[in-house]
Amino acid sequence: MGISIVITSGKGGTGKTSVLCGVASCLAAMNYRVLCLDMDIGLRNLDMVLGMTDRVLMDFSDVIYQRCSLLDAVVEHPQIKNLYLLTAPVSARASHIDRIDVMTLLGQIKREFDFCLIDSPAGIDAGFELACAGADRAIVVSTTEPSSLRDAQQAVNQLRSRRIPIHLVVNKMSKKLLRKLHTTIDDAMDTAGLPLLGIIPQDDKIPVYNGLGQPVILKERRGAAVAYYNIARRLLGQRVPLHRF
Ligand SMILES: Nc1ncnc2c1ncn2[C@@H]1O[C@H](COP(=O)(O)OP(=O)(O)O)[C@@H](O)[C@H]1O
Ligand SMILES: [Mg+2]
DSSP: OOEEEEEEOSSTTSSHHHHHHHHHHHHHHTTOOEEEEEOOTTSOOHHHHTTOGGGOOOBHHHHHTTSSOHHHHOEEOSSSTTEEEEBOOSSOOGGGSOHHHHHHHHHHHHHHOSEEEEEOOSSSSHHHHHHHTTOSEEEEEEOSSHHHHHHHHHHHHHHHTTOOOEEEEEEEEOHHHHHTHHHHHHHHHHHHTOOEEEEEEOOTHHHHHHHHTOOGGGTOSSTHHHHHHHHHHHHTTOOOOOOOO
């Protein structure tokens, strides 16, 4: 039985989708069967960042409403074996989708895949609730900006009632902030009230690779790519020291 992990944040633009793609590609490269599930209904873009837009025909609502089977709806990544995508409907409304249906879908997914990484929309309303519905654990992605940390805290407050493990990933960490790493990270952990799963540096190559739809781990062995790999290893229970930049 696989495990489902929601990647969420509260605030938009913190890097949820990028972190999901990076970590999912690393897990797949380590031979785990990984499904990336886009739950950012209406504003989906996981297919673009993964470079799979032209392959996507069906979405998760087609599986929920039994218009096709799970394995017919998922699409495999053209370059990374074991990496699959199930996209979100563009025209549906989160408030119209039943969370029980999502939980049933995740049950099905976990029988077929080792990991299901769920991309959550920004905010903490219906879309967020749906994305978290069937998650076994959660990763909250925040930058060190106060507004991002405050929104992360809001997301954590909502997640607490679910009694699932929640971890913090600090993204877009600047070199300047890294010099005072301990205070910054301690502050971030205190504000969000969470244990830390990883720190990802500000890496100007990420927007470039995202725009090209190229998973960064295929091309880079430094910067954010290393941080994604370390997070994947920690998810597998390996002890990896916090990356030194
Ligand atoms: N580590 C990083 N360094 C620099 N830019 C990043 C990093 N992570 C994400 N980005 C950029 O930040 C923007 C928002 O990222 P995205 O993953 O779409 O966030 P979200 O899914 O939370 O809205 C994108 O332009 C992306 O390329
Ligand atoms: Mg996103």
